[in-house]
Amino acid sequence: MATDKNSVIENRAYARIGLLGNPSDVYNGRTISLSLGNFWASVKLEPSDYLMIVPHPSHDLVQFDSLSHLVNRLQTDGYYGGVRLLMAICKIFHNYCKDNNISLHEGGFKLSYDTNIPRQTGLSGSSAIVCAALSCLLDFYQVRHLIKVEVRPNLILNAEKELGIVAGLQDRVAQVYGGLVYMDFDKKLMDELGHGKYTPMDLDLLPPLYLIYAENPSDSGKVHSTVRQRWLNGDKFLISSMEEVADVALEGQAALIAKDYAKLATLMNRNFDLRRQMFGDEALGAMNIEMVEIARRVGAASKFTGSGGAVVVLCPEGSSQASLVEDECKKAGFSFQQVQVMPSFLTQVDLETMS
Ligand SMILES: Nc1ncnc2c1ncn2[C@@H]1O[C@H](COP(=O)(O)OP(=O)(O)O)[C@@H](O)[C@H]1O
Numbered sequence: 025m026a027t028d029k030n031s032v033i034e035n036r037a038y039a040r041i042g043l044l045g046n047p048s049d050v051y052n053g054r055t056i057s058l059s060l061g062n063f064w065a066s067v068k069l070e071p072s073d074y075l076m077i078v079p080h081p082s083h084d085l086v087q088f089d090s091l092s093h094l095v096n097r098l099q100t101d102g103y104y105g106g107v108r109l110l111m112a113i114c115k116i117f118h119n120y121c122k123d124n125n126i127s128l129h130e131g132g133f134k135l136s137y138d139t140n141i142p143r144q145t146g147l148s149g150s151s152a153i154v155c156a157a158l159s160c161l162l163d164f165y166q167v168r169h170l171i172k173v174e175v176r177p178n179l180i181l182n183a184e185k186e187l188g189i190v191a192g193l194q195d196r197v198a199q200v201y202g203g204l205v206y207m208d209f210d211k212k213l214m215d216e217l218g219h220g221k222y223t224p225m226d227l228d229l230l231p232p233l234y235l236i237y238a239e240n241p242s243d244s245g246k247v248h249s250t251v252r253q254r255w256l257n258g259d260k261f262l263i264s265s266m267e268e269v270a271d272v273a274l275e276g277q278a279a280l281i282a283k284d285y286a287k288l289a290t291l292m293n294r295n296f297d298l299r300r301q302m303f304g305d306e307a308l309g310a311m312n313i314e315m316v317e318i319a320r321r322v323g324a325a326s327k328f329t330g331s332g333g334a335v336v337v338l339c340p341e342g343s344s345q346a347s348l349v350e351d352e353c354k355k356a357g358f359s360f361q362q363v364q365v366m367p368s369f370l371t372q373v374d375l376e377t378m379s
Protein backbone atom coordinates (compact mmCIF):
# COMPACT_ATOMS: atom_id res chain seq x y z
CA MET A 25 0.00 0.00 0.00
CA ALA A 26 1.45 3.34 -1.07
CA THR A 27 1.42 5.93 1.69
CA ASP A 28 2.55 8.92 -0.35
CA LYS A 29 0.18 11.75 0.55
CA ASN A 30 -0.46 12.48 -3.14
CA SER A 31 -1.46 9.00 -4.21
CA VAL A 32 -4.90 7.45 -4.30
CA ILE A 33 -5.46 5.07 -1.39
CA GLU A 34 -7.94 2.22 -1.37
CA ASN A 35 -8.60 -0.16 1.52
CA ARG A 36 -11.00 -3.01 2.12
CA ALA A 37 -12.64 -4.33 5.26
CA TYR A 38 -14.44 -7.64 5.21
CA ALA A 39 -17.77 -8.75 6.62
CA ARG A 40 -17.58 -10.77 9.83
CA ILE A 41 -19.26 -13.71 11.46
CA GLY A 42 -19.89 -13.73 15.18
CA LEU A 43 -19.25 -17.46 15.65
CA LEU A 44 -19.81 -17.72 19.40
CA GLY A 45 -20.67 -15.43 22.28
CA ASN A 46 -22.31 -12.55 20.41
CA PRO A 47 -24.00 -10.28 21.44
CA SER A 48 -22.26 -10.51 24.83
CA ASP A 49 -19.55 -8.17 23.45
CA VAL A 50 -22.06 -5.37 24.01
CA TYR A 51 -22.27 -6.50 27.66
CA ASN A 52 -18.68 -7.11 28.90
CA GLY A 53 -18.75 -10.70 27.69
CA ARG A 54 -16.60 -12.76 25.32
CA THR A 55 -16.88 -13.70 21.67
CA ILE A 56 -15.14 -15.66 18.94
CA SER A 57 -15.50 -14.01 15.54
CA LEU A 58 -14.07 -14.45 12.10
CA SER A 59 -13.41 -12.29 9.10
CA LEU A 60 -15.61 -13.35 6.16
CA GLY A 61 -13.86 -13.24 2.79
CA ASN A 62 -17.13 -13.63 0.82
CA PHE A 63 -18.09 -9.95 1.23
CA TRP A 64 -16.31 -6.64 1.77
CA ALA A 65 -16.58 -2.88 1.77
CA SER A 66 -13.94 -0.76 0.09
CA VAL A 67 -13.16 2.90 0.64
CA LYS A 68 -11.19 5.09 -1.73
CA LEU A 69 -9.37 8.25 -0.66
CA GLU A 70 -8.26 10.62 -3.42
CA PRO A 71 -6.14 13.61 -2.40
CA SER A 72 -7.90 16.84 -3.30
CA ASP A 73 -7.83 20.60 -2.65
CA TYR A 74 -11.08 20.39 -0.70
CA LEU A 75 -12.70 17.74 1.49
CA MET A 76 -15.63 15.80 0.13
CA ILE A 77 -17.59 12.76 1.26
CA VAL A 78 -19.02 11.22 -1.90
CA PRO A 79 -22.55 9.76 -1.66
CA HIS A 80 -22.81 6.21 -3.02
CA PRO A 81 -24.97 6.11 -6.18
CA SER A 82 -27.33 3.46 -4.82
CA HIS A 83 -26.75 3.22 -1.03
CA ASP A 84 -27.21 6.99 -0.58
CA LEU A 85 -29.91 7.44 -3.19
CA VAL A 86 -31.32 10.98 -3.34
CA GLN A 87 -32.90 10.94 -6.81
CA PHE A 88 -36.05 8.88 -7.33
CA ASP A 89 -38.39 7.94 -10.19
CA SER A 90 -41.45 9.01 -8.24
CA LEU A 91 -42.83 9.72 -4.80
CA SER A 92 -43.83 6.08 -4.39
CA HIS A 93 -40.28 4.98 -5.32
CA LEU A 94 -38.93 7.24 -2.57
CA VAL A 95 -41.42 5.95 0.01
CA ASN A 96 -40.80 2.34 -0.98
CA ARG A 97 -37.08 2.81 -0.67
CA LEU A 98 -37.38 4.38 2.80
CA GLN A 99 -39.67 1.56 3.94
CA THR A 100 -37.25 -1.16 2.90
CA ASP A 101 -33.83 0.40 3.52
CA GLY A 102 -34.51 3.22 5.96
CA TYR A 103 -33.21 6.76 5.76
CA TYR A 104 -29.51 6.12 6.07
CA GLY A 105 -26.64 5.04 3.89
CA GLY A 106 -22.90 5.16 4.39
CA VAL A 107 -22.21 8.91 4.14
CA ARG A 108 -22.94 9.48 7.82
CA LEU A 109 -20.56 6.63 8.72
CA LEU A 110 -17.70 8.20 6.74
CA MET A 111 -18.35 11.61 8.27
CA ALA A 112 -18.42 10.16 11.77
CA ILE A 113 -15.09 8.31 11.44
CA CYS A 114 -13.46 11.48 10.07
CA LYS A 115 -14.60 13.33 13.18
CA ILE A 116 -13.57 10.58 15.62
CA PHE A 117 -10.18 10.16 13.90
CA HIS A 118 -9.51 13.91 13.97
CA ASN A 119 -10.43 14.23 17.64
CA TYR A 120 -8.44 11.15 18.65
CA CYS A 121 -5.34 12.54 16.92
CA LYS A 122 -5.83 15.95 18.52
CA ASP A 123 -6.25 14.46 22.00
CA ASN A 124 -3.14 12.33 21.53
CA ASN A 125 -0.92 15.03 20.04
CA ILE A 126 -0.72 13.28 16.68
CA SER A 127 -0.28 16.03 14.13
CA LEU A 128 -2.05 15.77 10.78
CA HIS A 129 -1.01 17.49 7.56
CA GLU A 130 -3.36 20.01 5.94
CA GLY A 131 -4.17 18.16 2.70
CA GLY A 132 -7.79 17.58 1.65
CA PHE A 133 -9.35 14.47 0.19
CA LYS A 134 -12.36 12.94 -1.51
CA LEU A 135 -13.67 9.86 0.29
CA SER A 136 -15.94 7.40 -1.52
CA TYR A 137 -17.07 3.86 -0.73
CA ASP A 138 -18.57 0.75 -2.20
CA THR A 139 -19.77 -2.43 -0.57
CA ASN A 140 -21.08 -5.84 -1.57
CA ILE A 141 -21.97 -6.79 2.01
CA PRO A 142 -25.71 -7.49 2.01
CA ARG A 143 -27.20 -4.42 3.60
CA GLN A 144 -28.06 -4.51 7.30
CA THR A 145 -28.02 -8.27 7.60
CA GLY A 146 -25.91 -8.68 10.73
CA LEU A 147 -22.75 -9.22 8.65
CA SER A 148 -21.39 -5.94 9.93
CA GLY A 149 -21.73 -3.94 6.78
CA SER A 150 -21.81 -0.77 8.84
CA SER A 151 -18.49 -1.21 10.61
CA ALA A 152 -16.83 -2.55 7.44
CA ILE A 153 -17.39 0.84 5.80
CA VAL A 154 -16.03 2.62 8.88
CA CYS A 155 -13.06 0.26 9.23
CA ALA A 156 -12.01 0.63 5.58
CA ALA A 157 -12.30 4.42 5.91
CA LEU A 158 -10.15 4.43 9.04
CA SER A 159 -7.49 2.43 7.17
CA CYS A 160 -7.47 5.08 4.42
CA LEU A 161 -7.08 7.88 6.98
CA LEU A 162 -4.20 6.04 8.69
CA ASP A 163 -2.43 5.77 5.33
CA PHE A 164 -3.21 9.28 4.07
CA TYR A 165 -1.93 10.93 7.23
CA GLN A 166 0.87 8.34 7.60
CA VAL A 167 -0.01 7.64 11.23
CA ARG A 168 -0.47 3.85 11.09
CA HIS A 169 2.51 3.44 13.45
CA LEU A 170 1.03 5.91 15.95
CA ILE A 171 -2.42 4.37 16.46
CA LYS A 172 -2.28 0.97 18.09
CA VAL A 173 -4.14 -1.91 16.49
CA GLU A 174 -5.92 -2.60 19.81
CA VAL A 175 -7.49 0.88 19.94
CA ARG A 176 -8.66 0.98 16.31
CA PRO A 177 -11.84 -1.06 17.02
CA ASN A 178 -12.75 1.54 19.69
CA LEU A 179 -12.45 4.34 17.13
CA ILE A 180 -14.67 2.45 14.71
CA LEU A 181 -17.24 1.77 17.43
CA ASN A 182 -17.11 5.40 18.59
CA ALA A 183 -17.95 6.53 15.06
CA GLU A 184 -21.15 4.46 15.20
CA LYS A 185 -21.90 5.51 18.80
CA GLU A 186 -21.59 9.08 17.56
CA LEU A 187 -24.61 8.28 15.36
CA GLY A 188 -26.58 6.73 18.20
CA ILE A 189 -26.02 3.16 16.99
CA VAL A 190 -25.90 0.75 19.94
CA ALA A 191 -23.26 -1.88 19.20
CA GLY A 192 -20.28 -3.72 20.62
CA LEU A 193 -16.66 -4.22 19.66
CA GLN A 194 -16.58 -7.75 18.21
CA ASP A 195 -17.30 -6.76 14.60
CA ARG A 196 -14.67 -4.07 14.67
CA VAL A 197 -12.04 -6.33 16.25
CA ALA A 198 -12.63 -9.06 13.63
CA GLN A 199 -12.40 -6.46 10.89
CA VAL A 200 -9.22 -4.80 12.17
CA TYR A 201 -7.43 -8.08 13.01
CA GLY A 202 -8.74 -10.39 10.27
CA GLY A 203 -8.73 -14.18 10.63
CA LEU A 204 -10.26 -15.82 13.70
CA VAL A 205 -10.10 -14.00 17.03
CA TYR A 206 -11.06 -14.86 20.61
CA MET A 207 -12.10 -11.71 22.45
CA ASP A 208 -12.57 -10.96 26.12
CA PHE A 209 -14.43 -7.76 27.03
CA ASP A 210 -14.29 -8.23 30.79
CA LYS A 211 -15.19 -4.97 32.54
CA LYS A 212 -12.07 -4.86 34.71
CA LEU A 213 -9.90 -5.51 31.67
CA MET A 214 -11.73 -2.88 29.63
CA ASP A 215 -11.42 -0.31 32.44
CA GLU A 216 -7.70 -1.01 32.87
CA LEU A 217 -6.64 -1.26 29.23
CA GLY A 218 -9.31 0.81 27.49
CA HIS A 219 -9.94 -2.17 25.22
CA GLY A 220 -10.52 -5.92 25.42
CA LYS A 221 -8.01 -8.75 25.21
CA TYR A 222 -7.84 -10.06 21.66
CA THR A 223 -6.22 -13.42 20.92
CA PRO A 224 -5.85 -14.54 17.30
CA MET A 225 -6.58 -18.26 16.77
CA ASP A 226 -5.31 -20.68 14.14
CA LEU A 227 -7.65 -20.79 11.11
CA ASP A 228 -7.03 -24.53 10.71
CA LEU A 229 -9.08 -25.11 13.86
CA LEU A 230 -12.28 -24.19 12.04
CA PRO A 231 -14.55 -26.81 10.45
CA PRO A 232 -16.28 -25.97 7.14
CA LEU A 233 -18.98 -23.40 7.85
CA TYR A 234 -21.89 -22.15 5.77
CA LEU A 235 -23.82 -18.93 5.56
CA ILE A 236 -27.53 -18.33 5.03
CA TYR A 237 -28.74 -14.78 4.44
CA ALA A 238 -31.63 -12.83 3.03
CA GLU A 239 -32.20 -9.33 1.73
CA ASN A 240 -33.58 -8.27 5.04
CA PRO A 241 -32.60 -4.83 6.30
CA SER A 242 -32.97 -4.58 10.05
CA ASP A 243 -31.34 -1.89 12.12
CA SER A 244 -28.97 -3.57 14.56
CA GLY A 245 -28.76 -0.43 16.70
CA LYS A 246 -32.51 -0.50 17.23
CA VAL A 247 -32.53 -4.24 17.98
CA HIS A 248 -29.98 -3.65 20.72
CA SER A 249 -31.18 -0.45 22.30
CA THR A 250 -34.10 -1.92 24.33
CA VAL A 251 -32.13 -4.91 25.58
CA ARG A 252 -29.19 -2.69 26.47
CA GLN A 253 -31.48 -0.41 28.47
CA ARG A 254 -32.97 -3.39 30.35
CA TRP A 255 -29.46 -4.68 31.06
CA LEU A 256 -28.37 -1.26 32.35
CA ASN A 257 -31.49 -1.19 34.55
CA GLY A 258 -30.22 -4.36 36.23
CA ASP A 259 -32.64 -6.91 34.70
CA LYS A 260 -31.47 -10.10 36.48
CA PHE A 261 -32.58 -12.52 33.77
CA LEU A 262 -30.74 -10.56 31.10
CA ILE A 263 -27.59 -10.19 33.16
CA SER A 264 -27.36 -13.91 33.96
CA SER A 265 -28.31 -14.97 30.40
CA MET A 266 -25.68 -12.64 28.95
CA GLU A 267 -23.10 -14.25 31.25
CA GLU A 268 -24.17 -17.65 29.87
CA VAL A 269 -23.68 -16.34 26.34
CA ALA A 270 -20.18 -15.17 27.28
CA ASP A 271 -19.47 -18.64 28.72
CA VAL A 272 -20.45 -20.16 25.37
CA ALA A 273 -17.43 -18.40 23.84
CA LEU A 274 -15.14 -19.55 26.64
CA GLU A 275 -16.25 -23.17 26.19
CA GLY A 276 -16.08 -22.70 22.44
CA GLN A 277 -12.43 -21.71 22.58
CA ALA A 278 -11.61 -25.06 24.23
CA ALA A 279 -13.88 -26.95 21.78
CA LEU A 280 -12.16 -25.34 18.80
CA ILE A 281 -8.68 -26.08 20.13
CA ALA A 282 -9.75 -29.73 20.63
CA LYS A 283 -11.48 -29.71 17.22
CA ASP A 284 -14.53 -31.04 19.08
CA TYR A 285 -17.10 -30.05 16.46
CA ALA A 286 -20.00 -31.89 18.12
CA LYS A 287 -19.46 -29.66 21.15
CA LEU A 288 -19.09 -26.61 18.88
CA ALA A 289 -22.46 -27.45 17.29
CA THR A 290 -24.13 -27.70 20.71
CA LEU A 291 -22.63 -24.36 21.74
CA MET A 292 -23.78 -22.59 18.56
CA ASN A 293 -27.34 -23.79 19.11
CA ARG A 294 -27.23 -22.81 22.76
CA ASN A 295 -25.96 -19.35 21.79
CA PHE A 296 -28.99 -18.72 19.57
CA ASP A 297 -31.45 -20.22 22.06
CA LEU A 298 -30.20 -17.80 24.72
CA ARG A 299 -30.54 -14.85 22.31
CA ARG A 300 -34.07 -15.93 21.50
CA GLN A 301 -35.04 -16.02 25.19
CA MET A 302 -33.52 -12.60 25.85
CA PHE A 303 -34.70 -10.67 22.79
CA GLY A 304 -38.03 -12.44 22.12
CA ASP A 305 -39.38 -13.67 18.79
CA GLU A 306 -40.96 -10.39 17.81
CA ALA A 307 -37.67 -8.48 18.03
CA LEU A 308 -35.77 -11.22 16.20
CA GLY A 309 -38.27 -11.45 13.36
CA ALA A 310 -39.99 -14.50 11.83
CA MET A 311 -37.77 -14.61 8.74
CA ASN A 312 -34.59 -14.59 10.82
CA ILE A 313 -35.88 -17.38 13.04
CA GLU A 314 -36.84 -19.40 9.96
CA MET A 315 -33.26 -19.10 8.64
CA VAL A 316 -32.00 -20.65 11.87
CA GLU A 317 -34.66 -23.37 11.84
CA ILE A 318 -34.15 -24.37 8.23
CA ALA A 319 -30.66 -25.58 9.17
CA ARG A 320 -31.77 -27.19 12.39
CA ARG A 321 -34.52 -29.19 10.68
CA VAL A 322 -31.83 -31.22 8.87
CA GLY A 323 -29.75 -31.62 12.05
CA ALA A 324 -27.26 -28.79 11.44
CA ALA A 325 -26.31 -26.24 14.10
CA SER A 326 -27.07 -22.57 13.48
CA LYS A 327 -27.06 -19.12 14.99
CA PHE A 328 -27.09 -15.46 13.93
CA THR A 329 -23.81 -14.03 12.60
CA GLY A 330 -24.78 -10.68 14.11
CA SER A 331 -28.06 -9.11 15.16
CA GLY A 332 -30.16 -10.79 12.44
CA GLY A 333 -30.42 -11.24 8.67
CA ALA A 334 -27.70 -13.86 8.31
CA VAL A 335 -27.05 -17.21 9.95
CA VAL A 336 -23.85 -19.27 10.34
CA VAL A 337 -24.28 -23.03 9.97
CA LEU A 338 -22.17 -26.01 11.05
CA CYS A 339 -23.01 -29.38 9.49
CA PRO A 340 -21.62 -32.11 11.81
CA GLU A 341 -22.54 -34.77 9.23
CA GLY A 342 -20.50 -33.10 6.49
CA SER A 343 -21.17 -31.99 2.93
CA SER A 344 -24.25 -34.17 2.29
CA GLN A 345 -25.95 -32.40 5.19
CA ALA A 346 -24.81 -29.04 3.78
CA SER A 347 -26.48 -29.96 0.45
CA LEU A 348 -29.73 -30.61 2.32
CA VAL A 349 -29.53 -27.17 3.92
CA GLU A 350 -28.79 -25.64 0.52
CA ASP A 351 -31.86 -27.33 -1.03
CA GLU A 352 -34.07 -26.03 1.78
CA CYS A 353 -32.65 -22.52 1.36
CA LYS A 354 -33.44 -22.58 -2.36
CA LYS A 355 -37.04 -23.55 -1.63
CA ALA A 356 -37.37 -20.76 0.95
CA GLY A 357 -35.67 -18.12 -1.23
CA PHE A 358 -32.65 -17.63 1.05
CA SER A 359 -29.08 -17.33 -0.23
CA PHE A 360 -26.61 -20.03 0.78
CA GLN A 361 -22.79 -19.97 0.53
CA GLN A 362 -19.81 -21.75 1.97
CA VAL A 363 -17.86 -19.48 4.34
CA GLN A 364 -14.42 -18.33 3.17
CA VAL A 365 -12.36 -17.12 6.08
CA MET A 366 -10.26 -14.05 5.38
CA PRO A 367 -6.82 -14.34 6.99
CA SER A 368 -5.31 -11.39 8.79
CA PHE A 369 -3.69 -8.79 6.57
CA LEU A 370 -2.14 -6.63 9.27
CA THR A 371 1.17 -5.19 8.08
CA GLN A 372 4.50 -5.21 9.88
CA VAL A 373 3.89 -1.56 10.84
CA ASP A 374 0.53 -2.55 12.37
CA LEU A 375 1.99 -5.50 14.25
CA GLU A 376 4.73 -3.34 15.76
CA THR A 377 2.11 -1.12 17.43
CA MET A 378 0.69 -4.06 19.40
CA SER A 379 1.51 -4.36 23.09
N1 LIG B 1 -24.69 -1.69 2.71
C1 LIG B 1 -24.76 -0.50 3.28
N2 LIG B 1 -24.60 0.62 2.56
C2 LIG B 1 -24.64 1.82 3.13
N3 LIG B 1 -24.82 2.03 4.44
C3 LIG B 1 -25.01 0.97 5.21
C4 LIG B 1 -24.97 -0.36 4.69
N4 LIG B 1 -25.18 -1.21 5.71
C5 LIG B 1 -25.32 -0.46 6.81
N5 LIG B 1 -25.23 0.85 6.52
C6 LIG B 1 -25.29 1.99 7.45
O1 LIG B 1 -24.98 1.49 8.77
C7 LIG B 1 -26.07 1.71 9.68
C8 LIG B 1 -26.17 0.58 10.68
O2 LIG B 1 -26.30 -0.65 9.99
P1 LIG B 1 -26.42 -2.02 10.78
O3 LIG B 1 -27.83 -2.22 11.19
O4 LIG B 1 -25.37 -2.04 11.86
O5 LIG B 1 -26.07 -3.04 9.61
P2 LIG B 1 -25.05 -4.24 9.58
O6 LIG B 1 -25.76 -5.38 10.23
O7 LIG B 1 -24.80 -4.49 8.12
O8 LIG B 1 -23.83 -3.78 10.30
C9 LIG B 1 -27.27 1.87 8.75
O9 LIG B 1 -28.28 2.61 9.39
C10 LIG B 1 -26.65 2.61 7.56
O10 LIG B 1 -26.45 4.00 7.88
Ligand SMILES: O=C(O)[C@H]1O[C@H](OP(=O)(O)O)[C@H](O)[C@@H](O)[C@@H]1O
Nearest residue numbers: 046047146148191192244330331
Ligand atom coordinates in the same frame (compact mmCIF):
# COMPACT_ATOMS: atom_id res chain seq x y z
O1 LIG C 1 -26.21 -8.81 17.95
C1 LIG C 1 -25.08 -9.12 17.54
O2 LIG C 1 -24.70 -10.29 17.54
C2 LIG C 1 -24.16 -8.01 17.02
O3 LIG C 1 -24.96 -6.94 16.52
C3 LIG C 1 -24.26 -5.88 15.89
O4 LIG C 1 -23.67 -6.33 14.69
P1 LIG C 1 -24.48 -6.21 13.26
O5 LIG C 1 -23.63 -6.87 12.23
O6 LIG C 1 -24.62 -4.74 12.97
O7 LIG C 1 -25.78 -6.90 13.45
C4 LIG C 1 -23.25 -5.32 16.88
O8 LIG C 1 -22.44 -4.34 16.23
C5 LIG C 1 -22.36 -6.39 17.50
O9 LIG C 1 -21.52 -5.83 18.50
C6 LIG C 1 -23.24 -7.48 18.12
O10 LIG C 1 -22.47 -8.53 18.66
Ligand SMILES: [Mg+2]
Nearest residue numbers: 148150151244
Ligand atom coordinates in the same frame (compact mmCIF):
# COMPACT_ATOMS: atom_id res chain seq x y z
MG1 LIG D 1 -23.63 -3.02 12.21
